[in-house]
Amino acid sequence: AQSVSQHNHHVILSEAASLELGCNYSYGGTVNLFWYVQYPGQHLQLLLKYFSGDPLVKGIKGFEAEFIKSKFSFNLRKPSVQWSDTAEYFCAVNSPSGGYQKVTFGIGTKLQVIP
Amino acid sequence: DGGITQSPKYLFRKEGQNVTLSCEQNLNHDAMYWYRQDPGQGLRLIYYSQIVNDFQKGDIAEGYSVSREKKESFPLTVTSAQKNPTAFYLCASSIGLAQHFGDGTRLSIL
Numbered sequence: 001a002q003s004v005s006q007h008n009h010h011v012i013l014s015e016a017a018s019l020e021l022g023c024n025y026s027y028g029g030t031v032n033l034f035w036y037v038q039y040p041g042q043h044l045q046l047l048l049k050y051f052s053g054d055p056l057v058k059g060i061k062g063f064e065a066e067f068i069k070s071k072f073s074f075n076l077r078k079p080s081v082q083w084s085d086t087a088e089y090f091c092a093v094n095s096p097s098g099g100y101q102k103v104t105f106g107i108g109t110k111l112q113v114i115p
Numbered sequence: 116d117g118g119i120t121q122s123p124k125y126l127f128r129k130e131g132q133n134v135t136l137s138c139e140q141n142l143n144h145d146a147m148y149w150y151r152q153d154p155g156q157g158l159r160l161i162y163y164s165q166i167v168n169d170f171q172k173g174d175i176a177e178g179y180s181v182s183r184e185k186k187e188s189f190p191l192t193v194t195s196a197q198k199n200p201t202a203f204y205l206c207a208s209s210i211g212l213a214q215h216f217g218d219g220t221r222l223s224i225l
Contacts, residue, residue, distance in 0.1 A: 009155070034214075045216070046213050046214070046215075049213055090158065107155060
């Protein structure tokens with residue numbers, strides 16, 4: 001069964017600090033990878049996704065993520081965080097399962113940015 | 116505007132009672148999903164449906180049931196067999212692989 005691990009459950013940063021949130025998955029076949037974000041009081045929304053091609057993908061609001069197949073990783077990065085980035089971030093993996101596409105989410109990382 | 120509507124926003128269940136959470140989408144998406152979100156556990160998949168009249172159990176389907184009679188609707192019933200139903204429930208839909216989420220329903224036990 002596929003699984004997703006997010007290493008940092010709660011991260012506190014000052015504004016302008018750099019961010020890297022770890023995400024590792026376990027699945028030997030072809031996967032599609034996602035980062036979702038949930039801002040306070042809002043619904044989950046897609047931040048960025050990787051399907052194929054360039055392993056460095058760019059998303060909204062200056063976020064990017066790098067897919068490293070050999071490490072089964074898809075870490076999220078941002079060079080300089082802002083207070084408005086305070087949110088919960090979820091890594092997700094989509095892979096075939098018995099003829100269906102199954103999505104598995106990590107447990108999430110709460111990011112708090114201090115002004 | 117297209118989107119996913121979950122209702123009610125808050126729901127209370129008495130012991131031994133079944134309750135149904137509504138999820139409607141006007142995005143014309145084929146696939147729909149139900150997740151349960153608990154603090155420190157992220158989102159766990161309850162059921163998913165790729166097409167009308169077909170659905171599959173997710174990782175924590177016990178105590179839940181669904182139906183998919185129409186493309187736009189995917190209601191979730193929390194039965195009395197679910198012993199720990201207090202949680203935040205999220206419905207999602209997709210036409211490709213990226214999912215669109217509703218605002219959720221918070222279920223509590225009286």
